[in-house]
Each structure stands twice: as structure tokens, then as C-alpha cells.
């Protein structure tokens with residue numbers, strides 16, 4: 254009991270800079286596909302399970318495009334999911350269930366489904382935003398969610414050119430929505446992704462052409478949490494287990510299963526330059542708390 258009180262005190266003391274956080278940090282994750290939150294699995298788990306925080310998820314697409322590698326899930330769901338027609342009908346609901354099963358493991362609280370079309374893989378974020386998604390609807394929903402949520406942080410996928418256009422577009426929408434808020438109400442927006450080393454050895458991304466809001470800070474960060482961090486009896490466990498459990502829930506996503514326990518164990522977060530002065534200190538306080546200390 255004394256240990257628990259001490260732990261609570263430690264967390265409170267390490268959390269003084271977030272004036273409006275009632276218990277712990279509150280996070281909104283904005284992603285394109287129902288399994289993208291795997292990028293932040295261990296960090297989110299720490300926030301929701303050990304720091305008294307909350308995490309909600311706004312999902313832009315309906316995930317209908319994720320059926321091509323569903324072979325092993327066909328018997329589980331009793332459906333020929335690799336058939337596009339079957340997938341169109343059933344995959345969005347299946348993937349929402351998979352997302353929420355994984356979300357239960359990492360402690361997600363609320364889900365906002367925006368259900369935009371999940372078409373094939375492209376790299377052109379502008380084309381997705383102009384031709385595939387209802388731009389006004391996505392913006393309106395994100396504006397509402399941000400206004401009501403009083404979030405401390407927004408997690409987005411780092412919008413590097415080589416990533417799926419939907420990932421980039423989701424991050425751009427999140428950045429644009431935050432930039433529409435009154436400066437004093439804005440959460441801090443972070444770009445996250447898995448890296449094999451920390452600091453990342455060969456990461457050269459600065460901003461996405463034509464989208465200045467995606468510019469990453471060169472002055473502060475990045476911050477990293479290693480999913481191989483040990484815990485439990487005799488340090489036999491680690492936070493990769495959490496991410497692997499989450500991945501395992503996405504049974505319709507065959508290739509996703511191959512990402513289990515890969516070497517890219519550093520959940521790495523960059524600060525977008527559009528965040529106000531003083532944000533880096535708050536992100537530092539977050540990761541001081543997220544990264545377990547020897548006393549945990």
C-alpha cells in the first residue's frame with residue numbers, strides 16, 4: 254500500500270505541467286485504419302494503465318480495404334473474406350470489433366468512427382483528401398471531438414512520404430483541426446512511429462511537401478519508449494507482449510501478424526513545429542512518466 258501511495262505521489266509530482274489534467278494525461282489518437290494504433294500500443298498502455306490517463310481514438314476510414322490477406326481469418330469468421338464483395342459487406346464491422354478488442358487491451362476509452370472509404374493503397378495524400386474522403390465531414394467531426402475532449406495530447410502517425418496516403422491524410426486532418434482551435438485550448442500534437450533504434454539512426458523526414466503543418470521540430474525531441482523495457486517477476490516480461498496481444502486481435506489482418514516482436518521496438522514521438530512554446534517540457538514530463546523508473 255505504501256508503495257502504491259508512493260507511486261501515485263511520484264506520478265502526481267511528475268505531472269505538474271498539465272494544469273487541466275485531472276488524473277493523468279488525456280490523449281486523442283487520430284488514425285486512418287483500425288490497426289494503426291499498434292504504433293502507439295505500449296505508450297498508450299502505460300498512460301491508461303499506470304498513469305491514470307485516458308485515450309480515445311478517432312478512426313477516419315471504415316477499414317474495408319483490409320481483406321486481401323484475410324485468408325487465415327476466413328474460418329474464424331465463417332466468411333470468404335478475401336472475396337472483395339464479401340469483404341465490402343462484412344469487413345468494416347469485423348475490423349471495428351477487432352479494433353475494440355485490441356483497444357480493450359491498451360485501455361482505449363471511446364471510439365469515434367468517421368467511416369470514410371478505405372480504398373487501395375496509394376501514396377498521394379492530396380488525392381485521398383480531394384477525391385475519396387468527405388473533407389468537410391472529417392473536419393467537422395474532428396473539430397467537435399477536440400472541442401469536447403479537452404485533450405492534452407493528440408497522437409498521429411508520422412506522415413513520412415513512404416507511408417500509406419491514408420496515414421498521411423489522417424495526420425494532416427488532425428493537424429488542421431488542432432490549428433483551427435483557439436491557441437489556449439490546443440492539445441500538443443505528436444507524430445509517432447516505430448523505430449529500431451533510438452534516437453532513430455536514419456530518419457531524415459522534416460515535412461511533407463505542400464503541408465507546412467507537418468513540419469517536425471528540429472529543436473526538441475524525439476522521445477522514445479522501448480517496448481522491450483522489462484517488467485514483472487525477474488524482469489521476464491516486456492511491453493512487446495501488449496502490442497503482440499493487440500496485433501493478435503486483428504485476425505483479419507494477416508500481414509499485421511508478421512509484425513509481432515519485430516526489431517522496431519522504439520515507440521518514437523516527434524513534436525510538430527506548430528505546437529506552442531513550452532510544449533517540449535510537457536512532452537518531456539509525459540515521457541518521464543511513461544518510461545518506467547526503477548521504482549515502478
Ligand SMILES: [Zn+2]
Nearest residue numbers: 285286289417
Ligand atoms: Zn494503416
